[in-house]
Amino acid sequence: MSEEKIRVGLVEDQLLFRQGLKAILSYQKDIEVVFESADGYSVIEKLSAGKDLPHILLVDLSLPPNGKKEYNGLQLTDDICSQFPDIRVLILSVHNDDNLIAQLIQHGAAGYLVKDCDPHEVYDAIQSVHVKGTYINETALKAIQSNLGKRSKPKALSAALNLTKREIEILQLICQQNTTEEIAEKLFISPKTVDGHRNNLLQKTGSRNTVGLVLFAVSQNLLSK
Amino acid sequence: MSEEKIRVGLVEDQLLFRQGLKAILSYQKDIEVVFESADGYSVIEKLSAGKDLPHILLVDLSLPPNGKKEYNGLQLTDDICSQFPDIRVLILSVHNDDNLIAQLIQHGAAGYLVKDCDPHEVYDAIQSVHVKGTYINETALKAIQSNLGKRSKPKALSAALNLTKREIEILQLICQQNTTEEIAEKLFISPKTVDGHRNNLLQKTGSRNTVGLVLFAVSQNLLSK
DNA sequence: TCAAAAACAGGTATAAATACCTGCTTTTAA
DNA sequence: TTAAAAGCAGGTATTTATACCTGTTTTTGA
Structure with a gap:
């Protein structure tokens, strides 16, 4: 089980952040960062080459557009899941929006991490995804729970008319x-x-x-x- | 962190299975089985007593009715979540139905385990729930993913209960x-x-x-x- | 085609809700 | 302070719902 390292790919446009991530992860002896990418398009290209396929992709949600076309983490997740179903996508994002998280999970993401989480949680998440296929923390679970079955939020809590x-x-x-x-x-x-x-x-x-x-x-x- | 044991409650009607679970869990030094129950009603009673409250409840989905009234794991989950929000519910079930799983998660379950899972997974799940608040394995994630989009399909979840x-x-x-x-x-x-x-x-x-x-x-x- | 599930319908009970009353005390607000 | 509103509680009566049976016919699916 521990013979083979977990191959991780990084998809993050900010160089500094990406390098930091790489440093953190490379420090773990059971993780190997097999490639980095600054945008979504090049990820698909690299994966299509077909060698050194990662087990897990750490994907920044807010990727820059490639040329004129938008191509963010959500779309990338979609494409990865349909074209490379064996590769797990772990989303990194600064946002903490329930609907967003639920949407990502629905589109096939294996987990969701906020960018200011503890470095150790990133490692935990990668391990969890590798072993169980998923990493859903409390934040993500709440997002899921509140979005399962719901469609719209009227939220107009009228102070019940004449009721005592x-x-x-x-x-x-x-x-x-x-x-x-x-x-x-x-x-x-x-x-x-x-x-x-x-x-x-x-x-x-x-x-x-x-x-x-x-x-x-x-x-x-x-x-x- | 490791000073205090994780207090676990077992809710399972089959004595043999319950005892087996207890044996497995008691073997772990950081877990303490604080109570057992064969049906849902007595759980609420015991919890209402208010002492030795468990951190986590392992709940069999198919609990026997109390007298003439049905009271299954889903309802128990509901009640626990509303009456004892600090207690996490981990569902155990023989079924592996996506809609059912999604429904349980939606109703507040922290995780879902099939009964023929590896004993070690039960331990993992308990630890995960205790630390992160959740345990969503691949099975549960798939169930969630496939159900997050079904919000506009009324019959989807009802089908889980086999309504004609x-x-x-x-x-x-x-x-x-x-x-x-x-x-x-x-x-x-x-x-x-x-x-x-x-x-x-x-x-x-x-x-x-x-x-x-x-x-x-x-x-x-x-x-x- | 055959068995299972669903839909149908009856009986006999009891439990619960609903529709009206009545009048009393407590709280609230002008 | 005082009247109105809210809360309380009793009565009687009827309607509706629930529980637990029984069975037959129809539909469905393997």
């Missing part, structure tokens, strides 16, 4: 699938009181039944807590 | 605040049939009542047509 604090409280408990009895227990009040609050809620929200209450709560973003 | 076309239809009508009778009229079937479908939905989604169904439908984007 207690009514909102009851509504939230209803939306947690509690029965009237259970809500009463949790709030130390009579089930009849809960009943009364729910009836007020039905009336205020114009709902026919609990289903309407839940939909209202969802639409008003009352379930975030 | 008819069940989805019923679910949508329920979410439009129709009663069982009304749904029956609209679909020209018996109310008893609607009843049956709704019961299947409750079972499949692991919901306690209609509220759960609505929340499920919302989360799965089944209401946008």
Whole structure:
């Protein structure tokens, strides 16, 4: 397992940063930096040559355009994954945007690192990707979790019109699938009181039944807590 | 860092498997199995007691129902994440379904392991989750990648729970605040049939009542047509 | 073509929610 | 300070939902 070194390719336009990375990685005895590149196009060319293929590519997200055409880390990731599926892409970026991270992962990136991370994390990430195929840290996981299944963010949390604090409280408990009895227990009040609050809620929200209450709560973003 | 042991809780109904896990983990000097549980309900109870809280919960996906009510690993994950956000949930499962995995991650699981993985991977996963907060292996990454783009496909995630076309239809009508009778009229079937479908939905989604169904439908984007 | 899954539909229960009442106390705000 | 609003809680009654059975027919897929 430890006989062969992990072959790493660096794709980063800033020379100084690239050299620094190389220095850090070359210090590790199980890593070999097999090539460097300052832009995306030359990466594809070099890989197409077909020798000394890296296991892992460390790719800067914000690569410079080649000539007139834009060719950033996201596009490069796409191309690498389709043309060289055996090569893993580890993204480096200064940004820390959930949607961006999720998008990159979706396009086949094996992991995401912010540029100001600990040097040791880069090494960890490379090892992790080499062994398991992935490196998802907490930041990336959060990005993924918040983007799985979501499409758009209305986020218009309207301060629920006429609802009182207690009514909102009851509504939230209803939306947690509690029965009237259970809500009463949790709030130390009579089930009849809960009943009364729910009836007020039905009336205020114009709902026919609990289903309407839940939909209202969802639409008003009352379930975030 | 290595002074304190990683406190792990096991949630697994099969005694033999649980004991085996415990044996494997106890062998590691930096891991301490602080409690075991055979079902989801007792986990919440134990955690609510509030002492010896585990850092990480190893949770079997297919937990047995408590009495008549279903309470599987997915629901437990939900509850742990909302009630005990500091505790990380690592899912163990025999299944290897992309949609299922993505769904679990989305619901807050820190990682996913198949039950026939190498014992060493369990240890790796626990360490990884403890240090980085996550453990996403290649299998899980693929699941995530293939699901990140499916946001506009309502049926995608529902398929993980094997909802039939008819069940989805019923679910949508329920979410439009129709009663069982009304749904029956609209679909020209018996109310008893609607009843049956709704019961299947409750079972499949692991919901306690209609509220759960609505929340499920919302989360799965089944209401946008 | 054959077996499995889905859809269908019935019974019998109980649990829960909903629709109206009534009246009382506490909190809030003019 | 005082009236209104909110919260509380009881009653009765009905409707709806849920649980757990049973079974048949239809559709689906290997």
